[in-house]
Amino acid sequence: MSEQLKNTFPSFSNQLIQDIKKNEVIKNFSAGEVIMRTGQYIKNTILVTKGTIKVYREDDDGGEFFMYYLQPGQACALSMVCAAKNEKSQIMAKVVEDAEVVMVPLSLMDKWMMEHRTWYEFVIGTYRNRFEEVLEVIDSIAFRAMDERLEFYLKRQVEACGCKELKLSHQEIGSDLNTSREVISRLLKKMEQRGLVLLHRNQIEILM
Amino acid sequence: MSEQLKNTFPSFSNQLIQDIKKNEVIKNFSAGEVIMRTGQYIKNTILVTKGTIKVYREDDDGGEFFMYYLQPGQACALSMVCAAKNEKSQIMAKVVEDAEVVMVPLSLMDKWMMEHRTWYEFVIGTYRNRFEEVLEVIDSIAFRAMDERLEFYLKRQVEACGCKELKLSHQEIGSDLNTSREVISRLLKKMEQRGLVLLHRNQIEILM
DNA sequence: ATTCAAAAGTGACAAAAGTTACTTTACATC
DNA sequence: GATGTAAAGTAACTTTTGTCACTTTTGAAT
Numbered sequence: 001m002s003e004q005l006k007n008t009f010p011s012f013s014n015q016l017i018q019d020i021k022k023n024e025v026i027k028n029f030s031a032g033e034v035i036m037r038t039g040q041y042i043k044n045t046i047l048v049t050k051g052t053i054k055v056y057r058e059d060d061d062g063g064e065f066f067m068y069y070l071q072p073g074q075a076c077a078l079s080m081v082c083a084a085k086n087e088k089s090q091i092m093a094k095v096v097e098d099a100e101v102v103m104v105p106l107s108l109m110d111k112w113m114m115e116h117r118t119w120y121e122f123v124i125g126t127y128r129n130r131f132e133e134v135l136e137v138i139d140s141i142a143f144r145a146m147d148e149r150l151e152f153y154l155k156r157q158v159e160a161c162g163c164k165e166l167k168l169s170h171q172e173i174g175s176d177l178n179t180s181r182e183v184i185s186r187l188l189k190k191m192e193q194r195g196l197v198l199l200h201r202n203q204i205e206i207l208m
Numbered sequence: 209m210s211e212q213l214k215n216t217f218p219s220f221s222n223q224l225i226q227d228i229k230k231n232e233v234i235k236n237f238s239a240g241e242v243i244m245r246t247g248q249y250i251k252n253t254i255l256v257t258k259g260t261i262k263v264y265r266e267d268d269d270g271g272e273f274f275m276y277y278l279q280p281g282q283a284c285a286l287s288m289v290c291a292a293k294n295e296k297s298q299i300m301a302k303v304v305e306d307a308e309v310v311m312v313p314l315s316l317m318d319k320w321m322m323e324h325r326t327w328y329e330f331v332i333g334t335y336r337n338r339f340e341e342v343l344e345v346i347d348s349i350a351f352r353a354m355d356e357r358l359e360f361y362l363k364r365q366v367e368a369c370g371c372k373e374l375k376l377s378h379q380e381i382g383s384d385l386n387t388s389r390e391v392i393s394r395l396l397k398k399m400e401q402r403g404l405v406l407l408h409r410n411q412i413e414i415l416m
Numbered sequence: 417a418t419t420c421a422a423a424a425g426t427g428a429c430a431a432a433a434g435t436t437a438c439t440t441t442a443c444a445t446c
Numbered sequence: 447g448a449t450g451t452a453a454a455g456t457a458a459c460t461t462t463t464g465t466c467a468c469t470t471t472t473g474a475a476t
Contacts, residue, residue: 071462075473146462179463180463182465201473202472
């Protein structure tokens, strides 16, 4: 396991890896599982070693808005931000590909900031990257109409899965973007006419 | 000045105040000045001691989207996040009430994280608060229609200025929300009919 | 092969938001 | 008091997005 940690988080010092190893609790989750809910108290920071996790913002009426992916080598920035105070989760996280995560208690998370330079840098880097990603999400909803938001969304999916065949239903895209399936179907068809995508059942081939 | 710093940032330790004092560069800005532009390299973290600064996200076509206020006792989270790398600013900051700020070089910003517990906590707290504020902004644009977004916007303005008479033109609100003046006028009139606001020239009285 | 359910297609309509083009109002200042 | 200007009001229209109701397609299970 320490070998794998080292591979997934190459920036971590050996000392840090040892410390993590001493305290680690490894958990496995299957696709579809919700590993963190809005309002739930956060007790751990999550380091992803395998799989893919989707992070959402929820509203009161059951709406789910997709924010970003967590993938191997990454950590949940929000659980880190909440370290100091005993805060509730502001987000919901759902596993989309069977995942393995290392749970780091918040107390250690905080302690290591002082003890391990590589941990400190990882945490600060995680903040920065997520903050920037979230700002880009704001751009897309604040400045762009649904057709461009859909393109932006699809591009991010391609990046995340590393392939151009997205296994997504129109319904799922619609709820990720907080709009309706019909709207997505309509816009996807226009994109197909423009030669940007090829539509199949439960799969979208990106030609961009 | 160290007295004032101590008052504005009560959580800072005396040692930290001394360190800031040793290195500080104080700058004054007048209302209307842009103190940070998108794309500009960040060399300093900004601690606000007086006045009010509005932070915007910009798009390529000159659109400005209001994100949050910086007020005395607060700091620019993004300039902190950029500390590690030599990053460009992702945001634009405009002074709305004559402001005084303390410029802290990024190198010190980073160094103090290890040396001053109160600085570390301030920085982490700033990250958390801004992240949460930004998530709420996402909620409003992702889940809410313009009428509710306008209400949310007005409430934040009331919080920021601490009074119920907002000196804002419809034009300014429109551009903060990235919509047109006409739409804002329309919605404000509806709000007036519902008894939520009173409209005057260049001023909106909030009755909520 | 038949059945079933999820996914996608579709047309018609409603509502929200953006746009245009113009008028009216309020206020400062000359 | 006349005048100029920024702010706000407004009507008419277009576009975009959301919704409804329904059909068709596709693939899997029986």
